[in-house]
Amino acid sequence: MRKIARNSQNLPLKRGTWSPEEDQKLIAYINRHGIRNWIEMPKAAGLLRSGKSCRLRWMNYLRPDIKRGNFSMEEVETILKLHEILGNRWSAIAAKLPGRTDNEIKNLWNTRLKKNYVKNNINTAAQAPKLQGTQTSTAEFKKRKLSENIDVPLPTAPKILKPEDSEGSPKLPISYFSSSFNLVNDLIINENQIIEENVGLLESNGEDCLWGPQFSTEGQTCRVEDYGDTCTVEMWVQELLHGV
DNA sequence: AACTCGGGCAACCGCGAGGTC
DNA sequence: CGACCTCGCGGTTGCCCGAGT
Numbered sequence A: 001m002r003k004i005a006r007n008s009q010n011l012p013l014k015r016g017t018w019s020p021e022e023d024q025k026l027i028a029y030i031n032r033h034g035i036r037n038w039i040e041m042p043k044a045a046g047l048l049r050s051g052k053s054c055r056l057r058w059m060n061y062l063r064p065d066i067k068r069g070n071f072s073m074e075e076v077e078t079i080l081k082l083h084e085i086l087g088n089r090w091s092a093i094a095a096k097l098p099g100r101t102d103n104e105i106k107n108l109w110n111t112r113l114k115k116n117y118v119k120n121n122i123n124t125a126a127q128a129p130k131l132q133g134t135q136t137s138t139a140e141f142k143k144r145k146l147s148e149n150i151d152v153p154l155p156t157a158p159k160i161l162k163p164e165d166s167e168g169s170p171k172l173p174i175s176y177f178s179s180s181f182n183l184v185n186d187l188i189i190n191e192n193q194i195i196e197e198n199v200g201l202l203e204s205n206g207e208d209c210l211w212g213p214q215f216s217t218e219g220q221t222c223r224v225e226d227y228g229d230t231c232t233v234e235m236w237v238q239e240l241l242h243g244v
Numbered sequence B: 001a002a003c004t005c006g007g008g009c010a011a012c013c014g015c016g017a018g019g020t021c
Numbered sequence C: 001c002g003a004c005c006t007c008g009c010g011g012t013t014g015c016c017c018g019a020g021t
Helices: A020-033 A041-045 A051-062 A073-086 A090-095 A102-124 A138-146 A174-204 A217-226 A233-242
Strands: none
Touching (some): A020 A041, A020 A051, A051 A102, A073 A102, A090 A102
16 A cells, blocks of 8 residues: 655645646745755745655756757757767756756657667667767666676776877867767766776776777767768757657 | 547656765 | 765656547
């Protein structure tokens, strides 16, 4: 039997869709007092909701900086690129998309992008401009990061080359990365820092490096560039979004 | 018009991290 | 150091609505 959730006054908590009145109460309270304690907030604001529910409603819907409406091509493109690198780490992806929430991005992925992405990978794996390297679920990622006894091989990690390392390397194809390259690059750097912590840990324990020949992101994009005009990112995103 | 079905999205749940006592 | 509390995250559920029959 399901337990009925109750608030701190032992009143049964309301669940389901929020009414405009509840929204108003929450907004008014936060505007007046700010956010201090989500657990106490519903009581103080006169809402029969759990603190969690209030937080979710505010974060995903009521915040003034939420951008509503359809995702732009650029946003979708960014999500796809970041998902390649970060996997299902929606909050990290959302952090790079001002005004978009993790829930919104997660829903977009689950309802629209995922199936087309899978289909695309099956049908045109060779054409899709994919960044190779990590595509790791959060649970997997955390497990690896925190585990002191990693006994499974880590995926091949992209390595960021320092400027001096990249001498003679092909230049980045601007058409592919355009404005979001720095974004992707930043994230890869962050990921590498974490992965390198693991490697450092293992190496300091006298273990071998976990992955074989390292490669640069620049090397990867060169492969992308090899596809030339036959498959631009824009075309790919179109296909993911509209299946055309 | 009535019904079914599927997609989209808001909300809930469980879990883990981090802070405090 | 462990218990407890709060917060945040990702996975999942369930409702609503429009399209199709």
